[in-house]
Amino acid sequence: MAVIIDGKEIAAKVREELKEKVDAMVNSEKRRPCLAVILVGEDPASKIYVRNKQRACAEVGIAQELYTLAENVSQESLEYIIDSLAQRSDVDGILLQMPIPQHLDPKRALAHIPAEKDVDAFLPENIGHIMRGDYGFLPCTPAGVIELLHRYGIDPDGKECVVVGRSDIVGKPMAMMLLHENGTVTICHRHTRNLGEHTRRADILVAAAGCAKMITADMVKEGAAVIDVGMNRDGEGRLCGDVDFASVEPKASYITPVPGGVGPMTVAMLMKNTVAAAEKHILKEKKCYEQRG
DSSP: OOOOOOHHHHHHHHHHHHHHHHHHHHHHHSSEEEEEEESSSSSHHHHHEEEEEEEHHHTTTEEEEEEOTTTTTOHHHHHHHHHHTTTTOOOOOEEEEEEEOOTSOOOHHHHSOOOOOOOOOOOOHHHHHHHHHHHHHOOOOHHHHHHHHHTOOOOOOTTTEEOOOTTTTTHHHHHHHHHHTOOEEEEOOOSSSHHHHHHHHOOOOEEOOOTTOOBBBOOOTHHHEEEEEOOOOOSOOOOOOBHHHHHTTTTEEEETTTTTTTTHHHHHHHHHHHHHHHHHHHHHHHHHHHHOO
């Protein structure tokens, strides 16, 4: 029977540790980290995600500003708001909640966020730093996966690591981060032939394809650590992951449930990035002050 990786418990510990950092920052620097979130339109799932982020900010002690824009907002108006937030020294992180309405260009909008405030780590500059291994921010979901591996003592060093999924947000950065942890990494996707032949080699298997219960027991190596990033609905409308949990759990050594596995870690890592951004801004302000002095 597998050890169930409890993402809720680990996320709570991360938030507790971050709260201690924020409290110390407020006491010593008289400054509180601040996250600005922009929500465009009325997407129900986006509203839930934003509320979760607001609750996490309140728990950690991060100041928050929410900008709710109409569904028909213009590209220029959206970019004007981002530009105004970019210029504010008291705003450490800017997050544009995705998806945004189809008439808007997300890449154009995101390009207005300064790299040092890109707490989602979506900008090409930050992605490039991940490739080089000298990153400041990591995309929140794959960062959450790495945090879970560390907290449970699962070391990718020298292990066969297979990532199913190649999205810019999860699959690709996940593969790079496992590579930086000295894993031997294979990326699979919808065009991969004989998928099971690859997944059965994995000591660490990360499923991030967005396909309900696609990873079944016959595709998993005995004793593998199985990390399920998927968030889907099954035929009965219940939440499920990319892994068929019931069949895979007896075969794995570690496994994340859905919900309650990777999901809570995504928001916790956003909080971690925001606090890190504030720490960098404080250092930058101190250097500027010293140079002027």
